[in-house]
Each structure stands twice: as C-alpha cells, then as structure tokens.
Amino acid sequence: MTEELEQESALVRLRRIRNLTQKQVADALGITVQTVSNWEVGRAEPKLTIRQFKALLHILQCSVDRLPDDLGPSSQDAEK
Template identity: 50%
Template sequence: MSSGNEFMRLREKLGLTQRQVAEAIGVTDQTVSNWERGVYAPKLTPRQTAKLCQTLSLTVQELADLLEPEKQPES
C-alpha cells in the first residue's frame, strides 16, 4: 500500500477531512489530496511537521515512517 493511502486511511480513521488537515498545517486541501494520491510528497516546515504530528496524534518518527516513499524492488 502506498504511503498516500496509509495517510488517507489514518486521516479518515481519525474522522478528519482533507480540509481540516490542510487548515491545521497551513496548506490547501488540494495539497493534502495530492499527497494522498501520490502526486507529491509532503514538503513541510518544522512547524508544519509539528502541527501535522499533533493533528494526527503521531510522533515525528511515526509520521516519517508513514510518509516514507515505498522502496521499489531492484531489478
């Protein structure tokens, strides 16, 4: 499962909308949608990272693990 899907699953489990997450960290809901669809990886300031951890009730390490891009198998 992609990190975007995991992010979306956690957000929905917490009963949060994309807009609520976006407003909490100062980005647009389209940005959150792009993360969830794997269009872009989050590029957050330290303050945004702290707010996202608080919003999702995660530690920084848990957030890093959640957003870590999937490693592609080597050919």
C-alpha cells in the same frame, strides 16, 4: 472492503482513524485541500516547515516514529 483499505494511502488511513477531512488537515497546516489530496494520491510529496510538521503530528495524533515514511499510495498500488 479489505482491498479498499489496502489501496488507501497512509495519510488517508491516518486521517480516517482520527475522523478528519482533507480540509481539516489543510487548515491545520496552512495549505490547500488540493495539496493534501496530491499527497494522498502520490502526485506530490510533503515539503513541510518544522511548524507544519509538528502540526501534522499533532492533528494526526501520531509520533514521529509511527509516521509512515511515505504518505501516498504504496508502491504496489502505483504498479497496478
């Protein structure tokens, strides 16, 4: 279980802490579920408007200071 948690992306961890689905995040930001999925697996980096960025912070109940710099998998995960 610990190894599984370590492999989760930062966004997945934040979503699960708040019991949110990818769809709920996508709906809050006005984007597709596929886009959220791409962020979580590291296929794409978020390109958000200020409004979307604020919505992301709100739905994740996270401050700017606590939001990770990278929402995808850690660089160690990418090397595996």
